[in-house]
Amino acid sequence: MNLERDKTLWRLAMLIPPLAVFGVLVVWPLFSSFYYSFTNWNGFGANYRYVGLDNFLQIFDDPLFMRAIVNTVIWMLAAVILPTGLGLVLALLIDSQVPGASVFKSIFYLPICLSAIVVGQIWVWIYQPDWGLLNTAINLVTGGDSHFAWLAKPGTALYAVIAAWSWQQTGLAMVIFLAGLTAIPSDLVEVCHIEGASTGQRIRQVRPATVVVVALGVINSLKGFDVLYIMTGGGPFNTSDTLAMHMYNESFKKYHMGYGSAISVVLFLIALAIIFAYFRQLRKVDQIYE
Amino acid sequence: MFKTTRRALMASALASGLLAALPAHEAFAGGEVTISHYFTGDLGLDGLKQIFAEFNKETGITVKDSPIGHEDFKTGILVRAAGGNLPDVFSYWAGARTQFVVNSNSLHPIDDMWKAAGLDAIVANGATLYNGHRYLVPFGYHYAGMFYNKKVMQKAGITEMPKTWDEFKAMCDKLKAAGVAPIALGSKNRWPAQFWFDYLLLRTAGPDYRAKLMAGTASYTDPEVLEAMDLWKQLLDAGDFAKTPNAYDWTDAADQVQRGEAAMTLMGTWITGYWNNNKFTDADYDFFEFPTVKDGVPRAAVGPVDGLVISANAKNAEGAEKLLEFMISKPDVQAKWASIQGALSANVNVDAKSYTPVMQHALDVVKNAQAFAFNYDLATPPPVAEVGLSAFAQFIDNPGDVKSILDQTQAAAAAAFKQ
Numbered sequence: 095m096n097l098e099r100d101k102t103l104w105r106l107a108m109l110i111p112p113l114a115v116f117g118v119l120v121v122w123p124l125f126s127s128f129y130y131s132f133t134n135w136n137g138f139g140a141n142y143r144y145v146g147l148d149n150f151l152q153i154f155d156d157p158l159f160m161r162a163i164v165n166t167v168i169w170m171l172a173a174v175i176l177p178t179g180l181g182l183v184l185a186l187l188i189d190s191q192v193p194g195a196s197v198f199k200s201i202f203y204l205p206i207c208l209s210a211i212v213v214g215q216i217w218v219w220i221y222q223p224d225w226g227l228l229n230t231a232i233n234l235v236t237g238g239d240s241h242f243a244w245l246a247k248p249g250t251a252l253y254a255v256i257a258a259w260s261w262q263q264t265g266l267a268m269v270i271f272l273a274g275l276t277a278i279p280s281d282l283v284e285v286c287h288i289e290g291a292s293t294g295q296r297i298r299q300v301r302p303a304t305v306v307v308v309a310l311g312v313i314n315s316l317k318g319f320d321v322l323y324i325m326t327g328g329g330p331f332n333t334s335d336t337l338a339m340h341m342y343n344e345s346f347k348k349y350h351m352g353y354g355s356a357i358s359v360v361l362f363l364i365a366l367a368i369i370f371a372y373f374r375q376l377r378k379v380d381q382i383y384e
Numbered sequence: 385m386f387k388t389t390r391r392a393l394m395a396s397a398l399a400s401g402l403l404a405a406l407p408a409h410e411a412f413a414g415g416e417v418t419i420s421h422y423f424t425g426d427l428g429l430d431g432l433k434q435i436f437a438e439f440n441k442e443t444g445i446t447v448k449d450s451p452i453g454h455e456d457f458k459t460g461i462l463v464r465a466a467g468g469n470l471p472d473v474f475s476y477w478a479g480a481r482t483q484f485v486v487n488s489n490s491l492h493p494i495d496d497m498w499k500a501a502g503l504d505a506i507v508a509n510g511a512t513l514y515n516g517h518r519y520l521v522p523f524g525y526h527y528a529g530m531f532y533n534k535k536v537m538q539k540a541g542i543t544e545m546p547k548t549w550d551e552f553k554a555m556c557d558k559l560k561a562a563g564v565a566p567i568a569l570g571s572k573n574r575w576p577a578q579f580w581f582d583y584l585l586l587r588t589a590g591p592d593y594r595a596k597l598m599a600g601t602a603s604y605t606d607p608e609v610l611e612a613m614d615l616w617k618q619l620l621d622a623g624d625f626a627k628t629p630n631a632y633d634w635t636d637a638a639d640q641v642q643r644g645e646a647a648m649t650l651m652g653t654w655i656t657g658y659w660n661n662n663k664f665t666d667a668d669y670d671f672f673e674f675p676t677v678k679d680g681v682p683r684a685a686v687g688p689v690d691g692l693v694i695s696a697n698a699k700n701a702e703g704a705e706k707l708l709e710f711m712i713s714k715p716d717v718q719a720k721w722a723s724i725q726g727a728l729s730a731n732v733n734v735d736a737k738s739y740t741p742v743m744q745h746a747l748d749v750v751k752n753a754q755a756f757a758f759n760y761d762l763a764t765p766p767p768v769a770e771v772g773l774s775a776f777a778q779f780i781d782n783p784g785d786v787k788s789i790l791d792q793t794q795a796a797a798a799a800a801f802k803q
Contacts, residue, residue, distance in 0.1 A: 134803065137466040139488030139696075155799075157792075223631050243631030246572065248781065329572075330630045331778040346459040348767040349484065350803065351466060 131355035149356035162340035173315035176260035181267025214324030217258035248333035274303030309372035421475035422457035431724030470695035478689035479762035492694040520691035524727035529671035532648035545672035565626035568646035570637035574773040578760035584612040587677040600801040604794040657726025685753035767800035
């Protein structure tokens with residue numbers, strides 16, 4: 095009995111340091127955001143006052159917020175389709191024992207090891223209008239003389255950033271799918287092949303992995319800030335703003351820290367809803383396995 | 385043995401605790417002043433380091449420096465302010481930005497120091513009071529002019545620089561005929577485009593109207609604004625600007641002029657510092673004043689003033705005041721800084737001969753101007769400037785939308801003024 099109590103005490107004591115760090119770095123800022131979202135704080139100094147729900151009502155009058163929501167949804171959809179689809183194809187190819195599979199695996203995984211700043215800068219160079227890789231390649235193929243500014247045009251900026259972001263995320267999706275595929279013992283897979291299992295049937299094996307990949311993709315897309323910040327900063331003229339970018343611009347460029355906090359609260363609620371949906375799906379998958 | 389060791393340990397711990405509790409400037413002679421500023425790489429970090437070393441020699445005060453790149457500084461300093469973590473001293477732009485920080489009680493007033501150091505007799509162009517007090521010591525200012533590549537102009541057969549709008553347009557036509565893009569603009573970071581709006585509005589509606597627009601008592605939908613934007617649109621429609629300005633930074637535009645791909649760029653005098661570093665010198669470039677558009681409008685010169693301010697809860701306000709005084713009142717320090725940075729000194733005692741011929745010319749222009757106006761993003765409050773700068777970028781992308789862009793701008797600016 096005594097021993098049991100000691101154990102519990104020890105466990106609690108051991109939990110205190112990580113909980114303290116989590117509290118200071120996550121919970122406290124979260125609550126300060128909630129707090130400031132009800133004020134008109136500008137970020138400098140201590141003069142601000144309580145403004146009730148004004149900041150949240152302002153959201154409905156803000157055309158930039160609406161554009162940011164649309165862009166965030168586009169980004170999320172792209173996040174579900176592009177890295178997931180490409181990652182699955184790559185995983186299936188590598189898993190089918192093509193020669194040099196492990197080399198390819200490393201190459202495709204490499205981008206995920208790079209920081210977002212590096213990825214962003216590489217793609218800024220690729221999109222550079224005069225000597226960038228993309229225009230150079232297009233000109234080589236078509237024999238034209240294109241100087242198209244991919245990141246400076248409102249029609250292409252967001253998609254150009256999404257392409258760069260997907261390039262990085264595909265590696266992660268591929269590895270998770272590979273883990274899903276290789277979790278099945280290879281003699282069983284061989285038997286399946288002999289028995290004439292189709293690719294479609296193999297894809298069904300990776301359903302649990304798909305849930306993980308899609309959920310991670312959607313959650314990561316909400317955090318899709320750093321690559322965007324480096325590549326366009328939400329520009330040109332706010333056309334590639336996502337919610338996170340809009341929050342940043344309002345808080346730190348327009349000095350509307352109160353309104354920026356309100357946007358962050360909305361972003362938090364959206365993320366929370368998605369995470370709940372994700373855990374419900376995970377539970378279902380667990381039930382299938384049991 | 386064990387006991388004495390433990391006692392010694394406790395004593396030393398106590399002593400170091402006491403030492404740590406003492407304010408830094410009492411524990412060490414001179415102490416330390418923390419500073420953050422936006423003068424990195426291209427903009428003269430090395431020169432500033434030398435100046436801080438001289439300050440240390442004279443006063444014994446160490447300057448602890450944390451520079452941030454120019455673009456990142458604008459948000460970086462706000463992040464530090466929001467976290468209650470401002471350095472003792474930071475660089476800031478005189479005008480609406482400083483006014484904004486003063487209004488939030490975040491700065492330390494320097495009226496006493498200003499008086500004691502007799503700065504009224506020394507400071508040029510810096511007579512700015514904020515809510516009736518001194519907060520900022522200017523230590524350099526710039527002038528925005530039309531900087532051009534001499535050889536390119538020669539090749540196109542242009543010997544005289546334009547004085548009027550018509551002459552200016554004729555010159556652009558001549559340059560195009562010679563196969564050169566007349567005007568380079570790098571508006572990726574938006575602010576470089578503002579000088580066009582500033583000068584076109586100042587040369588048509590005049591400084592008084594512009595001051596009203598900047599203060600929110602005139603509207604972006606007024607005919608005055610539309611007229612200025614229309615002139616800008618004519619140039620864009622005529623293909624006088626090098627392609628896709630929004631894709632390039634101001635340094636790219638400077639490079640285009642240096643390489644002779646474009647003839648000129650409307651930019652601040654800091655471009656001379658950038659070009660000189662790139663081995664493109666006085667012999668290769670010059671500038672002319674933005675041409676007269678309407679007769680009878682007072683001639684204004686546009687530019688920013690760089691200054692230093694002290695944060696309201698500076699740990700070493702006394703040392704900070706000393707640093708500000710040192711930065712402005714020594715003519716030799718000022719002359720050195722001005723030449724490194726390609727700036728004009730804010731100290732009237734700096735010998736004009738210490739400037740390059742181009743900078744002497746800039747000084748004359750500013751002295752002879754009937755008004756000195758801060759550029760757009762320093763003339764109107766930051767939340768409004770943010771709206772306007774995006775509007776200029778949108779206009780450059782699609783000049784045909786000018787009317788709807790101005791409508792949107794007015795709506796957003798009015799909302800920003802209200803907050």
